[in-house]
Every structure is written in C-alpha cells, then in structure tokens.
Amino acid sequence: MIAEALAVSAVLFCIGVVGVLTRRNAIIVFMCAELMLNAVNLSFVALAKMHGVTGHVFVVMVMTIAAAEAAVGLAIVISVFRHFGSVDLGSVRMLRG
C-alpha cells in the first residue's frame, strides 16, 4: 500500500506543478500550490507507516504553514486586485506599488 500511496502522491504533485505552470489566475495558482502541499502530506503519512509517528508531526506542521501561507497569499491577491483590477498574473508586471 505504501508504494501505491507514494505513486498517488507523485501524480497529484505533478498535476499541481502543471497547474502552476499553465494558469494565470492567481487564485488557481495558489490552489495548485495547496494541492502540491497535500501531495507531500500524503507521502509523509504513507512513510509514517514505516518510520513511526514523526511523519504525522510533520503533516501537522505543513498544515499550519499552509494556513499561514494561504492567509498572507490571499491578502496579497486582494491588494493586487485593488491595484491592477484583476488577478491575472500576466498583468502584474511591476513590483512598485
């Protein structure tokens, strides 16, 4: 079961990577990053079956960081939308506010 879970995790991670590379909607890019984090969590949980409970601890940490990242990232998306009038990453060409 562990090998299968790792394979599922690899597939999900690659779907996330392709999503990040092909989409321009900032919110969808963020959700693809969440999908990649989820894929890594799945491999942590699968390997925890072999190496003990440390994997579960790391999953808890990853989820906390994902929550923090979502909060900050979505705040950035909101301020980008206020400034440029869209969340299209192609329209964001300047860092200067």
Next chain:
Amino acid sequence: MSAFYQFQFYLFSLIAIASALLFVTRRNPVPAALWLVNTMFALSGLYVMLDAPFIGVIQVLVYAGAIMVVFVFVVMLLNLGRTEVTDLRAMGARFGAGLVGLGLLANLLVLLRDPLPDAPLAGPQDNAVTPVAASLFSDYLVAFELTSLVLLVAIVGAVLLAKRRTRA
C-alpha cells in the same frame, strides 16, 4: 490486506486523482475550489486507511473547512466567479509545462521502481492522538512554538497587506 481494503484504497486514490484533474481543468475558480475540496476529502479517506485517523480529521477540519473556505471567500469577495476569457498561458508555455510535468512524473515513478526497504509496518493503534501529541510536545517542541510565531506573523502580515491604505 483484504480485498475490500484494497478496493477502497484504489477507489479513494482514483477519486483524488480524478478530482485533481477536474480541478486544474476548470476555468471558473468556484468549481475549481469545490473539486479541490473533493480531492482533500478523498485524501482524508486515504489518511484514515493509512492508520492516521487524527491526520484525516485535521485534513477535513483545517484544509477543507478553513483554508478552502478562505479561498472561496476571496473569490466571492473579488467577484471572480464569472467565466471570462481563458486564463491559460500561451501554447508554448503550456507545451513546456506539460513536458516538465511528464518529466517530473516519470522521475518520481522511476524512483518508486526500487523496492521499498523492508521495515516492519506499524499497525493501527488504539489511541490516535497520544503518540502525535507526545512527539509534538517533546521532540519537536521548539518547532511547535516557532509555528505559533509564524501564525502570528502571518496574521499581522495579512491584516497589513489587505488593509485599505488611508492617506493621513
């Protein structure tokens, strides 16, 4: 491994991968978010099957229940739910992204062809929370406390970034 267990495992894996594919192909952010929630539910089922029921519950509560709600909330706040022109990148970028994805997938799957080390597998435990908590509050106490600091900084940063600038 009973046949029923295997069937369930493959079913959840299939749901997760199919929902993820539907998620990246949706043009409108709201259905995309809902398919991602579906992926997370399927992953939570996989966690329970891999003897991590606590992580499965946390997955539903935190990811599906909190993080994705924030995403949908922002989509609706900014009124992005209308299907507009496609947001796909140009053809060349898409082709390159497909190549990168396939290459990465091939790499990861080739790595999996090596047999896994023959470690004894941990069986299911009666108490789902105690081992995680014992490890979290002893071996990883410093990391745990630092996480709270990260959350504090994230809250302050989010408020600062999203606040309307008022000219004094």
